[in-house]
Amino acid sequence: MGLLDILLGRTRPVAPDLDRLFALPSAAVTLQAAAGFTATGDGAVCFATVEGAAFEQTHREVRALLDADSDRTGPPVELRRDGYGYSWLVSRRSPDRLPQLVGDLHAVNTSLEANGFGPQLLCSLAGFRDDTGRKLALVYLYKRGTYYPFGPLPGGAGRRDSALELQVRAVLGDDLRIEPDLGRWFPVWGAPGL
Template identity: 70%
Template sequence: MGFLDILLGRTKAVAPDLDRLFGLPSAAVTLQAAAGFTPTGTGAVCFASVEGAAFADAHREVRELLEADTDRAESSSSGEPGAGPPVEVTRDEYGYSWLVSRRAPDDLPALVSDLHAVNSTLEGSGFGPQLLCSVVAFEETGEPGPARRRLGLVYLYKRGTFYPFAPSADGGGRRDNALELRIKAALADDLRVEQDLGRWFPVWGAPGL
């Protein structure tokens, strides 16, 4: 990093390493043992929307790839809990798009493969700069439905790192910072956790949270 970069607060870009997503299943085991959170079966990739035929084609390719999964189709048609609409696209209040994938809660490896495929397809089509993050949703076990706390493990595409995002149980647009730091410590050996807390951006409106 050059002197000018230091003065301007710039750092060199880190090459994305999407294979780090495959560390999530083992991290989920640690998360359940340490904090009592289990996957909900919902995950999503967030990206900045782009107009144009090329992006529309890449977007369609991603959806067709996921919807062609025979295991997903069988799961959805059988009405398995957590299956829901297998693939959908939503847009949050900030204008970002989310491509949402749903699997059975006990099939986290398949969900992670979906997220990897979405990121890889968009990256391979030249839309890496539009990729922002991927989120996998977890919920607290052993509590009544409305009282269950939610937690997202967020993968920052451009950093290649993870961090926890925990909305407070009482809502109101607040975060449970104590829980987030507890999860950070618990997953230190399972994932490459983002050490710069200033980059733990809130992902309000993320699917499943």
Template identity: 70%
Template sequence: MGFLDILLGRTKPVAPDLDRLFGLPSAAVTLEAAAGFTPTGTGAVCFSTVEGAAFAEAHQEVRALLDADSERRNSPLPEQGRELGGGPPVELSRDEYGYSWLVSRRTPDDLPALVSDLHAVNSALEGSGFGPQLLCSVAGFRSAATGRDGGLRRLGLVYLYKRGTFYPFAPLAGAGRRRDNALELQVKAALADDLRIEQDLTRWFPIWGAPGL
């Protein structure tokens, strides 16, 4: 079963509810109290790669929308942004599987603004007719404590666009592609009252190489 099969499933999808993204800031408070994770300031929207003038125009619309945010222009960028020489309001990258990511970076203490960015990116692409290509959005988190692999613990809260649900993805550091399933289940239980958690664990797809994780 491929990436799209797992994300989209074989049943009729529910209508997307992007406003559920605004539950992330309150979930972050719970997550820090329960597991010691705090936002990284990086989030991204994943979609099946689109070529052509229509998408280029939609991408420019997204960049203009976020660039119009005066608070972003006047705020210091997180460390990742400084390493990129300041960076554009939203970066476009492509992973090894051929999927595209529109990446937004904020200061780690400004998760509400990052969530607004993710909502705006999804809404702009949806409004431009690219809703069928939207797959998921992710907000990155990390913990100062080391995990069982000895590395810093990382976590992504993933929103499935066509399901309207969230799930945790916790990649382990080091060689190989492994995930911390115990941590993911811990986060699932902790955030049950904050987010609509995806109950079908087969849809908890590993987003290896996702920006910010």
């Protein structure tokens, strides 16, 4: 970083640290004890939609890698596109298999990154639910290396539970690197499992 960058207030982007995904299982224990949310077994990796043979080859490699594990509640990896033009690689596990789900998310991210699709990666998320049916996602921002909670309101039609999100931030502050800039807590409407 040069003097001009310092004077203009530019900062270096945080390098992605995919190993931070492995903090989710221990954070899930804290989340359950403090707020009553348990894992749903749904997780996804979101990226800017990519077309072409190189992506199709990477998608086949990811499917083959995850297909080797038969402990699933659905297909190994399902590709979905949302109404906002983003793609989601979705993995489903039994709710008590969060560490394996995190391994899936890590493998998908690593494969996409290794095949040159790192700049298209946006976020990864794992879904949670409480006994009353409230939904929550813990979202990992790939380019920031941080997490934030996203809590859509039931039938909310584009509304989110900000109070729940702030509560979860306080609960998980010691377990996860929480994104300090609330302006970067983007809603992930249409995310699989939410």
